[in-house]
Amino acid sequence: MTIIQPLQLLAPLSGVLVPLDHVPDPVFASRVIGDGLCIDPTSQTLCAPLAGVVSNLQHSGHAISITDDSGVQVLLHIGLDTVNLAGKGFSALVEQGQRVEAGQPLIEFDADYVALHARSLLTLMLLVSGEPFSLLTPDNGLVACAQPVLHLSLGDPRSSVAQEEGEALFSKPVRLPNPNGLHARPAAIFAQAAKGFTASICLHKQQDSANAKSLVAIMALQTVHGDALQVSAVGEDAELAIRTLTQLLVDGCGEAVTALAVVAPVVQAQEVSTKLLRGVCASGGTAFGHVVQVAERAPEVPEFAADQFLERESLERALTRATQALQHLRDNAQGKAQGDIFKAHQELLEDPSLLEQAQALIAEGKSAAFAWNSATDATATLFKSLGNTLLAERALDLMDVGQRVLKLILGVPDGIWELPDQAILIAEQLTPSQTAALDTDKVLGFATVGGGATSHVAILARALGLPAVCGLPIQVLSLASGTRVLLDADKGELHVDPAAPAIEQLYAKLQQQRQRHLHELEQASLAACTRDGHHFEVTANVASLAETEQAMNLGAEGVGLLRSEFLYQQRSLAPSLDEQASIYSAIARTLGPQRNLVVRTLDVGGDKPLAYVPMDSEANPFLGIRGIRLCLERPQLLREQLQAILSSAGLARLHIMLPMVSQLSELRLARQMLEEEALALGLKELPKLGIMIEVPSAALMADLFAPEVDFFSIGTNDLTQYTLAMDRDHPRLASQADSFHPSVLRLIASTVKAAHAHGKWVGVCGALASETLAVPLLLGLGVDELSVSVPLIPAIKAAIREVELSDCQAVAHHVLGLESAEQVREVLSLQQQAMVETSQVLEN
Amino acid sequence: MFEKMQRAFWKALTPDLLVDEPKVTALLSTDLPSSVIAALGGLDNLASQQRIAITRVRVQLRDVTRLDEQALRAAGVPGVMVLADGVVHVLMPVPKVGPTVCA
Numbered sequence: 001m002t003i004i005q006p007l008q009l010l011a012p013l014s015g016v017l018v019p020l021d022h023v024p025d026p027v028f029a030s031r032v033i034g035d036g037l038c039i040d041p042t043s044q045t046l047c048a049p050l051a052g053v054v055s056n057l058q059h060s061g062h063a064i065s066i067t068d069d070s071g072v073q074v075l076l077h078i079g080l081d082t083v084n085l086a087g088k089g090f091s092a093l094v095e096q097g098q099r100v101e102a103g104q105p106l107i108e109f110d111a112d113y114v115a116l117h118a119r120s121l122l123t124l125m126l127l128v129s130g131e132p133f134s135l136l137t138p139d140n141g142l143v144a145c146a147q148p149v150l151h152l153s154l155g156d157p158r159s160s161v162a163q164e165e166g167e168a169l170f171s172k173p174v175r176l177p178n179p180n181g182l183h184a185r186p187a188a189i190f191a192q193a194a195k196g197f198t199a200s201i202c203l204h205k206q207q208d209s210a211n212a213k214s215l216v217a218i219m220a221l222q223t224v225h226g227d228a229l230q231v232s233a234v235g236e237d238a239e240l241a242i243r244t245l246t247q248l249l250v251d252g253c254g255e256a257v258t259a260l261a262v263v264a265p266v267v268q269a270q271e272v273s274t275k276l277l278r279g280v281c282a283s284g285g286t287a288f289g290h291v292v293q294v295a296e297r298a299p300e301v302p303e304f305a306a307d308q309f310l311e312r313e314s315l316e317r318a319l320t321r322a323t324q325a326l327q328h329l330r331d332n333a334q335g336k337a338q339g340d341i342f343k344a345h346q347e348l349l350e351d352p353s354l355l356e357q358a359q360a361l362i363a364e365g366k367s368a369a370f371a372w373n374s375a376t377d378a379t380a381t382l383f384k385s386l387g388n389t390l391l392a393e394r395a396l397d398l399m400d401v402g403q404r405v406l407k408l409i410l411g412v413p414d415g416i417w418e419l420p421d422q423a424i425l426i427a428e429q430l431t432p433s434q435t436a437a438l439d440t441d442k443v444l445g446f447a448t449v450g451g452g453a454t455s456h457v458a459i460l461a462r463a464l465g466l467p468a469v470c471g472l473p474i475q476v477l478s479l480a481s482g483t484r485v486l487l488d489a490d491k492g493e494l495h496v497d498p499a500a501p502a503i504e505q506l507y508a509k510l511q512q513q514r515q516r517h518l519h520e521l522e523q524a525s526l527a528a529c530t531r532d533g534h535h536f537e538v539t540a541n542v543a544s545l546a547e548t549e550q551a552m553n554l555g556a557e558g559v560g561l562l563r564s565e566f567l568y569q570q571r572s573l574a575p576s577l578d579e580q581a582s583i584y585s586a587i588a589r590t591l592g593p594q595r596n597l598v599v600r601t602l603d604v605g606g607d608k609p610l611a612y613v614p615m616d617s618e619a620n621p622f623l624g625i626r627g628i629r630l631c632l633e634r635p636q637l638l639r640e641q642l643q644a645i646l647s648s649a650g651l652a653r654l655h656i657m658l659p660m661v662s663q664l665s666e667l668r669l670a671r672q673m674l675e676e677e678a679l680a681l682g683l684k685e686l687p688k689l690g691i692m693i694e695v696p697s698a699a700l701m702a703d704l705f706a707p708e709v710d711f712f713s714i715g716t717n718d719l720t721q722y723t724l725a726m727d728r729d730h731p732r733l734a735s736q737a738d739s740f741h742p743s744v745l746r747l748i749a750s751t752v753k754a755a756h757a758h759g760k761w762v763g764v765c766g767a768l769a770s771e772t773l774a775v776p777l778l779l780g781l782g783v784d785e786l787s788v789s790v791p792l793i794p795a796i797k798a799a800i801r802e803v804e805l806s807d808c809q810a811v812a813h814h815v816l817g818l819e820s821a822e823q824v825r826e827v828l829s830l831q832q833q834a835m836v837e838t839s840q841v842l843e844n
Numbered sequence: 845m846f847e848k849m850q851r852a853f854w855k856a857l858t859p860d861l862l863v864d865e866p867k868v869t870a871l872l873s874t875d876l877p878s879s880v881i882a883a884l885g886g887l888d889n890l891a892s893q894q895r896i897a898i899t900r901v902r903v904q905l906r907d908v909t910r911l912d913e914q915a916l917r918a919a920g921v922p923g924v925m926v927l928a929d930g931v932v933h934v935l936m937p938v939p940k941v942g943p944t945v946c947a
Contacts (some may be wrong), residue, residue: 015923015935016922016923016935018899018937018938022937022938023938024898024938040899040900040922040923040935041925042923042924042925042933042935043925079897080898111925111927111933112902112927112928112931112933114897115896115897115900115902115933116896116897116902118897119897119898120897120898120899121897121899121900122898122899122938140922142922142923
């Protein structure tokens with residue numbers, strides 16, 4: 001082989017060059033994976049841009065990496081979101097590990113098929129190994145396949161990835177168990193472990209790969225729960241490195257890998273009150289105190305410096321001292337979570353890519369402070385721009401660590417706040433360093449505009465046992481210091497200048513609620529029987545094994561709704577049959593053969609799309625291809641799901657439930673598929689088959705559906721929006737789309753009547769079942785089972801124990817004749833009060 | 845969200861003017877300039893046309909021999925891909941990203 005120095009890369013395709021910045025895909029356009037070029041192809045055979053070895057060939061055939069003998073690695077990626085095609089339209093002409101010549105055909109693709117079925121045909125050629133290059137053609141002209149397009153300057157490789165010689169070893173793929181992917185803490189632990197080896201190590205997620213020793217690079221991979229990751233290594237200790245690091249991934253990189261309960265930030269209605277400000281709970285609890293506004297001014301940073309050597313030294317010194325300070329914080333951390341956060345900060349300081357950026361700027365004559373500030377800012381901006389909330393929150397960690405070092409370079413003392421007693425801190429944003437440095441003797445809680453429930457600040461607040469609310473409206477920053485405020489973090493509320501009785505009342509109410517809640521918890525495992533002795537089944541709405549376990553601990557008598565979507569969402573490939581089957585079986589085993597498990601088949605559509613099921617965008621997705629409609633359109637998806645569900649037959653009382661059914665033919669088609677799959681598996685007994693009642697047509701024809709189903713379950717949220725023709729997410733209509741509307745209640749009543757006439761049972765699994773106010777109403781309407789959200793199980797069981805069925809029937813009969821949802825709510829509230837009073841009389 | 849609301853608003857005001865979804869086979873929905881249409885052999889030579897894959901207009905020609913690649917290039921089309929059975933992809937620049945407002 002002739003060695004051409006310097007290296008030129010050939011165009012892998014004929015077509016039109018497109019500037020990388022114009023590529024409508026943030027990951028490629030931001031050059032996270034690497035810099036390079038983009039071609040809109042006019043030819044259909046992808047050719048090798050350089051001679052080398054096929055270091056990676058995606059099994060879906062849409063992406064391939066070539067690594068040459070000097071370590072230059074080029075990724076070729078045909079089209080955007082083409083991974084969703086799962087290989088259709090592509091045929092690979094080479095194999096992984098094969099040596100190829102420059103210009104050799106690699107992959108053939110059907111341009112018409114791909115263009116019709118994927119988002120785009122725009123094809124990327126990216127220099128993953130990061131060598132600087134220059135373009136040999138204008139960046140928007142036509143190129144012909146195999147024409148030289150890039151000129152590489154092969155100096156010293158910029159990353160250590162390409163330094164090691166030899167064959168790369170690859171690990172088996174590992175399913176990422178961390179509930180939030182490899183975010184800062186687990187990523188830091190992983191990078192730390194990787195640094196212990198001399199081999200060059202990469203972490204791969206599909207076609208993306210990252211230097212495993214770089215925390216920033218690992219985080220930029222944007223891994224999520226369930227991702228399949230691979231570790232590759234080149235060098236002496238490669239084998240040991242792969243074994244150790246793979247095990248570390250399996251073990252969760254220092255995180256407890258049972259699913260964490262993460263409170264999703266709730267989008268609050270834009271109701272602006274000067275007395276009451278709403279945000280999201282970051283750490284529970286209540287506190288009453290005085291406002292202390294915390295604002296920090298950014299220090300002034302000189303841009304230029306005369307002596308590069310001095311600047312480099314100044315940066316080094318600041319980094320060393322910052323690491324020491326963080327070590328001190330780690331050593332004095334009250335809990336492991338806190339310690340780990342500062343450890344992650346230390347890792348950020350050692351990150352090769354941050355240092356490289358800063359040193360490059362110093363070499364250009366910038367000051368150490370300016371260089372460091374620019375490097376951290378740029379990387380934080382990148383994190384924020386990737387459209388991933390978790391990564392955006394990690395940007396705060398980066399800014400925090402950046403400020404720490406910046407202050408050390410500039411010799412600015414770390415601000416120590418003079419705090420009054422009973423302080424409730426209010427800030428745009430609190431950094432982890434600030435939070436950890438809080439004097440808990442004086443600070444009672446804090447409230448911020450920025451931040452989320454999954455941020456490190458929230459984790460620290462929980463560790464310190466301080467109530468905290470984040471996501472407050474910006475007005476909170478204009479509250480005068482010293483203002484008295486009541487922070488009710490559980491509700492995400494900040495009450496401004498509450499009147500004395502209001503404070504007492506709130507405290508009393510909280511106290512009462514707490515006692516009631518404790519009482520409910522104590523009784524949770526007991527059956528839910530009305531005062532006149534009628535037993536009602538309370539089951540749980542769940543979306544994971546962990547939730548199922550939690551539900552059983554809180555007294556659930558089964559699962560009334562397993563949202564199977566959780567198996568499919570937030571991933572780029574469909575779950576395998578085995579994976580699905582093992583999860584259904586694990587959940588069924590948790591319940592046992594005496595309890596109901598109602599599995600709802602995949603309920604997705606235009607409003608909740610899946611990455612790997614290409615769907616046309618619809619003008620009105622709620623009236624489009626959703627639920628059973630989608631499954632019948634893609635029968636393979638449904639058949640495979642049915643096979644997986646059926647594999648758990650016998651482990652629990654298995655029920656299968658079809659969503660969004662509006663026609664009898666849909667039920668019949670699905671039943672036929674179920675029977676065929678059950679027969680193929682040799683099952684003697686079919687599981688129960690039922691439908692969701694969430695479309696008015698199904699409710700109105702329940703008498704015709706009833707003979708052909710085993711049960712109904714009413715989805716009140718969708719039933720309400722379809723009955724009232726009000727989008728439940730509409731900014732102005734959502735509050736009127738109330739399930740207490742008599743029209744919805746009448747549909748429930750007629751559904752129950754039709755079901756009972758055929759001896760079938762009816763459950764309610766919509767949000768209405770989780771409202772204590774609705775309990776007497778639903779029991780009175782004749783509903784047999786309530787499937788509720790997990791934390792509310794004890795409260796709903798308690799509400800059942802408080803009523804008499806005969807009273808419920810009377811009130812249900814009465815409200816069916818009312819005019820509006822408000823009237824229904826009013827009657828129910830009055831009845832609830834009356835019942836609470838009688839029950840107190842009876843108890844005393 | 846903003847886009848969705850704006851769309852709903854326009855739909856309410858001009859129910860018959862706004863097509864719900866660009867229909868796959870709707871003729872003239874792609875607004876190819878007349879010089880491009882001429883280079884493709886005239887409007888009557890187009891059996892169908894369809895905007896696909898962000899940067900492409902897929903046209904089905906009745907008679908491929910009436911396609912004039914030279915004229916297409918002269919009409920400012922950056923690239924063209926002639927496929928089997930009279931299918932032609934006319935390449936377009938990447939459209940400018942519209943205003944995306946996160947509510």
